[in-house]
Amino acid sequence: MPVTAKDIAWLAGLLEGEGYFGVKAKTSPVISISMTDEDVMARAGALMGCTPTRVNRQHANRKDLYRVQIYGIRAASWMMTVLPLMGARRGQVIKESLAAWHTQVWHRTHCKRGHAFDEANTTRYGKRKQRACRTCKNQNARENYHASKMREDKTLYFQHSLLEE
Numbered sequence: 001m002p003v004t005a006k007d008i009a010w011l012a013g014l015l016e017g018e019g020y021f022g023v024k025a026k027t028s029p030v031i032s033i034s035m036t037d038e039d040v041m042a043r044a045g046a047l048m049g050c051t052p053t054r055v056n057r058q059h060a061n062r063k064d065l066y067r068v069q070i071y072g073i074r075a076a077s078w079m080m081t082v083l084p085l086m087g088a089r090r091g092q093v094i095k096e097s098l099a100a101w102h103t104q105v106w107h108r109t110h111c112k113r114g115h116a117f118d119e120a121n122t123t124r125y126g127k128r129k130q131r132a133c134r135t136c137k138n139q140n141a142r143e144n145y146h147a148s149k150m151r152e153d154k155t156l157y158f159q160h161s162l163l164e165e
């Protein structure tokens, strides 16, 4: 499903009101939103690439919540996307979360599988010349060749090679 400018504006408005932005374990960006409206959470989940989970509040008078929560590069991408549309307070939290993630991604000496980010093993991608592990990239390419359904898209590929859980 292509994401339109209207979708982005809608999600930004929702996150401004009800969303949580932060960093998990000092390194992984998190966006979380919980509401009782199942239809609203289904739409948010479809946009953010996450199936809403049902949260039972264990209280007779309270409706169950639906929660959409994303981490890592997926969350970072959405933070960057909605940042220009956010108010000052949330904008600041988003900037801090992205800065923590950025530092972690750029200054790591080894990839998540323990291969060194040295001259020979480091490859770069994107406008900002972000690092990726060559060994993992090659390995992933081989795995991809044999099992083509492994990864949905490039984003998930980079999440796999760059980010720790």
Ligand SMILES: [Zn+2]
Pocket (backbone or CB within 6 Å): 111, 112, 113, 114, 115, 133, 134, 135, 136, 137
């Ligand atoms: Zn590696």
